[in-house]
Amino acid sequence: MSSYLLVRDPVVGQSILNLVDGERVSLGRAPTNHIVVHDERASRFHAEISQTSSGWSIRDLQSRNGTLLTGNPIESDQLLTAGDIVAIGRVEILFCEGDPPTDPVGVSSSGNGTSTNEMPADMEQWHASITHRRTKSSLLENIRETAGSVPRVGRAAAELCRLAFALGRAADSRAVAKLALESAIQGVGASRGVVLLPAVVANLMQADQQCISAELLESAAASPEPWSVAAIPRGVIATVLSSDEALLAGAALAVVVEAGARGKKEVRRSSISAPVRSGGKPVGVLHLEVESQEHEATPDDLEFVMAVCDALGVAIENLLAREILSTKLATTADENERLKRRLGDESQMIGSSSTLQAIISQIARVASTKATVLVRGESGTGKELVARAIHDGSDRNSGPFVCMNCAALSETLLESELFGHEKGAFTGATERKAGKFEAAHKGTLMLDEIGEMGSAIQAKFLRVLEGHPFERVGGSVRVQVDVRVVAATNRNLEEAVGAGAFRRDLYFRLKVVEILVPPLRKRPEDIESLAYHFLQRFAGETGRRVRTFTPLALEAMLAYHWPGNIRELRNCIERAVVLSQDEQIDLHELALSQLPLSSETGRGIASRAGPFVPTTIDEMERRHVLATLEAIGGNKTKAAAILGIERSTLDRKMARWVRK
Template structure:
């Protein structure tokens, strides 16, 4: 009779051969009685879904979950004090037939059999049928049983006992003086003998056979996609190649730091030739293996009550055991644990050598799986960030405006984007040429490929060539590594060349060959490189004049000008200024966290009347500066700082003829006349004339060319 201060769950050891762990004056004893009609499995099973066919009951020994009992669909697992139960509780608080666990309607259920003291789960007393969830802890008196559908997700410790849920339970050596004696060790090894340099000189046949087994196992392990698949493959192989009756893999947490203790190890999978429970390897044996990183073979452990795993009838006496470390270069990852219960066919040194070799392969595979999982996690995070940035960029790329010129521009972009034609974008600085290029790319079939930008005016000739085409290591002084050029980076996507008119003639020639479909070579390289790139070029120069002056190749000009888009200056679409200003205000308010609701009417009028020589870029910078300096909830005139460059010049005096006289002239003639008078006024200083006229120098050049106005000869 168990005393009131003793509670017990028995699952495989007789009272004389019980694993003791003291806690709060209680000795937890575990006994499990197999029935004759139990399902015999030769397959590794460690399910992961809550309503799987298989499930497990883990028994608590006061310091850790010790025994594992497999539950089967179609079989009722009875629990109570009577010896006729499948799991026997040696606790006076338990009834003779206390409760039972069974599978019904796709769920594992617990039924209390009208017990005297009741059964509780999750702090609630069970009445009738109770649906179990993986991780539930069943309390019967002082006994604790854990229900789980996956050994990897089993609870760390019962609620209210050392090691609260989510924390590591205290090991037996930390709660009481250990009663374990040193096991009888027959062999130990840190390296498989048949993998040593002289192994092949023995029996070439055996040596080759062992390597063939390991090679085949390596292929199977390499095909495993998850840790569960990997451990299943290993246990099936060990069952096939050794005489083990029961095998298990125990792993430490991947986040754990420092050498693992026996209590840190978690059973992730086990295999048995009969439907028998798995009992954890003794802490003494585990501690020796973990500390010395050696595989150990122990024999005749049935007489050692700390290593024994047999029931009261002696039906599961373990005559030999192997414990092998799963070791990486940095740390011990866990253990492989084998039992033999056949006295006529015990585990031997050959099994020890093979198990250690498998453990070494398993360590490498676990490392690769961990690295792959880390890469997949990082890739998923990078994709998430990329999608977020794409979404944000897409919002910022929207062309804002409702004027006729913007509407026409959007329609033209849509038509051009769905083709693969090269595009030339003209327009003054700051009017959104790069934004137009990005819009073309995002609406094109190449939208998921790279969009690469380069400013041709920002680099000298040698640097621009290196940036565009790349270079090999040692190609020139300072080329310490190979560099991939922008053409290669943009392969399959779009390459945006800003200020393309600033290219030198030599680079234009090389650039033209790529546009014509020829391969190119990196600077200092000989390997031809072929790319598929769409070119979108932009310029604020008059390329026609540059062609006539010999500064830009005519054949390159025609290659680029397949489709042409002109971006209107902001002063020509003043009705869009309010929309743009409000959009920029919202953007910078969100970015800075300021509280600014909008503009006063006077402030908005100032923005409309300003000439914006820097176009949309200048407007954006002005609004950002305003948000930083504004101290009110509404932007006022005093909060806006504008450049003097945008002040409207005084209108030049135009000859209107004799008062009352009407001249029949076209707008083009009036414009030409006014331009010529302005040039004469400035002494044909085109830059100064363009400033007076309120246009870009390149625009003035195009108008002069259109009117066929040559520069007057000077003496």
């Protein structure tokens, strides 16, 4: 029965060697062996496989590190059976019986008793000359432990310390590569060297990139500068990248080199090739060549170069992290500036009416004081804008501005939100939570709808307003805060005090300074300015090319009573911008509501709600026209503009209805 060997070598891949009856197969590091073992732990002539009367057997040739057969050291000749694995260093040789597979993927075969895992002659010679491999440097471990076994460790450690400081000051990947190369050349006494890194170093951080290929590398630093990187066999670089090991090769080679006017001289040539790692994977190579009559590269030099490469890898990672952080900081700064501009736009008080100017003047006088402010006005008039303006104009403007709507929560939840709670204070309180008062420390707390606050919380709230500490819900620790309170309401607090729903002492404590914000219908001069402000804002946000309003749309907005105040105007403009298909917003795109004025203003129109009553279209038109005239005080010109008809048409309709 025929037999063959399946060789698995991490350096050159898999190969098949057919065993020929009567022939011996040699294994070892020397290139003359039938199976060349590319591992520095292998001896030059390591083991031999031969045929006996009982079958094929293996013998260890008194190798330095021994030979393993199925995990056990070989003491004497061992008979091979199908499935046995011979291990020499990292190279595995599987003994198989039968016919070898036909062209298996990644496997080459030969039937002449010679392994065909061939490579270029220079690479074969380089692999055969490798004497030491390392995956990490002991110089970066405990110095005290290595000092006795690693020569020159003090000098090496000092050089690494100097290099670490220099790398920390470098500004880019080429600078750190140059520093690392200079340090490696000086420490080893190399004749020349090069650092190879990817062209785009940022690609090193890609999570999906497992292994970089030699073709993607280019020179990041070289010494001497004219030295051609092409002089390095690409196989050397590929081997270092694939094995992730530092290699010392050629220490025993003697070569003849030019010596200038003195002719030629014989020197020893050796090389060190080490991986530069980033993110735990090799991404580059540092290659040194030593040509000298006095000394050659040693395992200690290999240790030092590995330490330099690891320091270089960390420096590259730090540079990339710094670049990413710098980019994120710039992006965050731009976003922060954009949000500040937007917040400034949103908190800007738009208008030129004398009423608004009086409010702004009052805010300027109040902001610089510590007085509690009560802001009163209908819903949607901009009470929060007034509170923010007070905060921005005070010496607390660098502190937080916290808003809280007292009507949005039940009495129990409101107490927890305002004063915080301890863990276990109630069902669902799984951890301590700070309240709005603590969140607004050294800043301003704006309490909207203060008139909706329950009587039980009013007493606790009053004590905090008077400067006393408070306790969180379910706690006993006294908490002291420094907060300015701006309260707001659309309710008649005087009536609430008279009805006993609001504490009298709290009312007087809040009403230190009172600012009345009028409804939008009482300052019609500001409607157009506000409308264009919202138009520009929403057009910019949506990307629509809306520029202006038609005259009819402007007249309708000026005539409208705006029961929702500025909030309604803002929403109305936003809706019109979103739905508009032209550069102008027309009357029909405003979609003004037919809601009556709220009872808090003391003015309203009859509700249209009620049971269905059969009505002709002519009658519905008459009622609508009359309601429009009533809403604008009987001005027929404005009414005609709102209705979208000519003044003469309106007169004819009115005359017809009078005749009926």
